[in-house]
Amino acid sequence: MTVTDSQKMAYVAAQAADARVNLQFETEDGMTLNMGPQHPATHGTLRIVAQLDGEQVVRCEPIPGYMHRGYEKLCEVRTYPQVTTLINRIDWLGSFANEVPFILAAEKLMDVEAPPRAQVIRTILFELSRLGNISLFLGDLGIQLGGITIGFYAFRDREFVLNQIEAATGGRFHPNFDRIGGLKDDLPKGWIAETHLAMERMRRLCDEFEELVLGNEIFQARTRGIGVIPTDIATSYGMSGANLRATGVDWDLRRDACPPGLSYDLADWKVWTHPDGDSYARTWIRLQEVRESTHIVDQLLDSIPAGPIMAKVPRIIKVPEGEAWVATENPLGEMGYYVVSKGDLVPFRVKIRSASFNNISVVPWVTRGVFVPDVITILASLYFILGDIDR
């Protein structure tokens, strides 16, 4: 390994800066509050170092990396089918959604297209994982703000969605169901009817959330005007998904840049935006998204075409040389894979662009001058999954 002088210098500088983070926080005026890596508000192992003046945050620095698993490196030693079992652990709440962009990228490089039936079922499962993910957000936000009851409701009704995912894929959390050229298996009998019922439950959860949390005056006082992120800042940080739509940007990859292989055009649905850009707006957007999502699933369930679920692909998958970037609108925001193939069994390089990484990098900007409880509100409303930051 050649280490040039400039690298050495950079390394030394970084060491010093690393040490400075701790030192500086401890010696300057005011108090430093170290939240995490084990802290209830950071669901996962995110560490947040906040320099306080009384209850007010002077500076706040998230320190990720306590769960870094090096997926980009690991992907380089795994064959394409093996990679999906790995990457559905990135955002572990919406794990099927993690597989899709990678599979689509591989399909793009191979010029394979999944049969229509597989595409529709894939889209349904994609939306189910969105429901499983965001419904937990609804519950978690309540828990972070002190209203624990909604957390239990969310877990209760999310169960129905997970059961459907399990009934189809066999895995509640890590389906590993998406394959290059289609899906692993077809749906079991009775699944469609049960999924309709689960969607009914999810809509009920939305109503309950609206009554119990969103409409609550205390909740509104806690979230309105807190953590306002203007559009420019949001795009500059690369925030995506509901966080970006909450700043008034009408942009949804499912509608605007839906990669082939997903059939969102078969459903009639709406992209919601909110002009405020605060924590309330982010919550509201996600609530509406869950509702839209249930409608998408309902419509797609009724329009599953008959046919095979797997295109013709070789048994041993070698992906032709090339580079492909596919991004989809995952529950947390834009998730993309930049896949570089050298015509081998394994990808040469996989750059994983995960949504939470960009979404959370805005935290130092947005938490300046807020109160400590607002840090919790902002973190909860930005909504991150730690695996999605650390990868």
Add this chain to the structure above:
Amino acid sequence: MSGLIFAIELAYWQQTLIKVLVAAVLIPTTALILGIVFLFKMMSWMQSRMGPQEAGPRGLLQLAADGLKFLQKEDIIPDRADRFVFKAAPVVVLASTFLTYVILPAGPDLVIENLPTGIFFAMAVSSLSVVGVLMAGWASSNKYALMGGLRAGGQLIAYELPLILAVMGVVIQAGSLSMQDIVWAQADGSMFGFGGLGLPFVITQVLAFFIFMAAIQAELTQPPFDMPVAESEVVGGFHVEYTGFRFLFFFLGEFATAFAFAAIAATLFLGGWWVPGVDPNSALANVVGPIALFVKIMVVAFLIFWFRFTYPRFREDQLQRFAWKYLIPLALANITITGILVVVL
């Protein structure tokens, strides 16, 4: 009236001993009852769960089992903690709770000490817990505990005022500070000339009742006013460093105080041990009284815990603003109106 059923003359020390034993058994029991009925069972039902099922019939002994578990746990004191203050803090909190029970009347004769300034005494000793909380927060040598303790200090002091001011309305109407006299005033009262139901002050003092409920919610640091112990930010606040039986003290203190406050609210606003139809001067009142009081306490406690399981929490500055800008002016207005009406009518 004294000695209607306890006709036996007891020496002072005998009376004291009985009272001490009653208190020592009663107070933890009340905490257990509230904990099981509301924290375990009602909360579970409100969250589509069944709650604990294993310990005892339908899990009713779960809290006793938890208490035993706490006793077995290692007593950890942080290295840099102020050991004496750290150890003393739970005792101070619990002492404040115990003292509150002194003036609670459960019947015409069933009261540990019928002080002429009963409610004043209750308010005074209940604010003692703030000292314990601050001690715990400060002595733990933990930033979360410190923040939680200071938040609790600020909050308890802020909500002490609406609490007392809300009580003032009742006191003006009853014309006495004694808890027994307040009960009697409600028993003797009449609504539009109809005296069969007496006059529970919740009817005339409805505003004071709501202010009182909000204030005790804050005094108990329960949602929506649980910022000092918010587990999602300060991870339990002032008791974050406590383990074992010291934590148990805080836990017991919290629920016993909830019971005491519910009892005060029941006495001040719902007529305490008095039941319509039972002659308060008869011996029967001493038997029915405790039951009636218990039922009323459970009603009030249900409200307290219902709010607790439903609402998210206020931010620290918001709850201060709520106290100073809304509750206190409202309470003052209530006192003024009550005073005018009492003089005019």
Add this chain to the structure above:
Amino acid sequence: MRTWLTAGRVIRLSSADTPTTESSEDVVEAVRDERREALAERLTTVLGDAVVETHIRPGDDLWVRVNREAWAEVAEASRNRLGLRFFDFLSAIDWLPSPFGRDMDAQEDLDAGASSSEPAPIVTGYAGGDTRFQLLARLFDIDEHIGVTFKADLPDEDLSAPTWTGTFLGAEWHERETWEMFGISFTGNRNLVHLYLPGAFEGNPLRKDFPLLARRVKPWPGIVDVEPMPGADEEADGDEAGAS
């Protein structure tokens, strides 16, 4: 249902001397991507000499290779003048073929030193490249729904580039990640500290010559472990060759 217009067919990699648009026209005459061509044109006009090479895969994506020196101006011009306001990601690629293989082909491949002594030639991807390390970044226009992938060559002797944090605030974390994973430093990023790795970590894990220990400490269990009978057939060995 939409399909990739020519996806997969243009797997031949573009090089500096063949114009990339032509290579796609060889295959399918009709397929041209006017939006992306226009954007590439505008980029060339705005950035001038900074653009080294462009590559378009019709209906899919646009790759632009720029000069390292102009890296910061690229971001600035793209955001402020071309409307590419959405910052997607910033990373790098190490084009060195892995000296370790996949660690799962045969026992002798585990000997790392032997194969790395004679490195395979470096082949870079779309929009070409001359160096082992390339910066990789992507910007997106959220109004026009069009994105650009930028690349920049980094010479081995000076792995550094101007920072993007002046234009895109979110680039800070990405540059920190790239710095620790590839050892590429960014001049102007004052907060270049470890993001993921512990402070005392040595090495740059995403470089191809950084061994993945999890695959080194344990032998591959897929090696055929069937004791042959005297005069055994070659069935199992044939199977292995097919899989690897």
Add this chain to the structure above:
Amino acid sequence: MPKVPGMVKGLGVTFRTMVETLKPSGGPATVQYPHEKEEPSPRARGVIALHEENCTACMLCSRECPDWCIYIEAHKTLAPPRRAGGKPRQVNQLDRFAIDYSLCMYCGICVEVCPFEALFWSPEYEFSEVSIADLLHEKERLGEWMETVPDFEAYEAGSEAKGKKVPR
């Protein structure tokens, strides 16, 4: 009609849920686990069962496993001929087939790639151990789980997938 304050509505939600939980027709959403068990769906990936007779020690599962957690050892042996009068066949006799469940990610790739239908998913999930080293299960234990493998379900309408049979 005046708007009901959100705080009052919220109280209604919790109260309604409490009534629903206590009603005999409603009931809680949870079950009392060790006494009462929920049936996982037939496809649930609980544990991998091995039908030893079908295994030819071809090593495919072991190779495709992303975690390298399948260990196979075998030797060649002669099996009786299929038809009477035929020559004895040379087959791989399995000596060891072990899955290290402490490494396994339950991805199912091994079950999928098995060309001889020797591996099956069972929804069985109660196989936790006190020590992590005890999660390395040999073929005897894997074979026991074959009993818990459910039959393949029928497919939803419009499917062209063919149902498979579980060897018993």
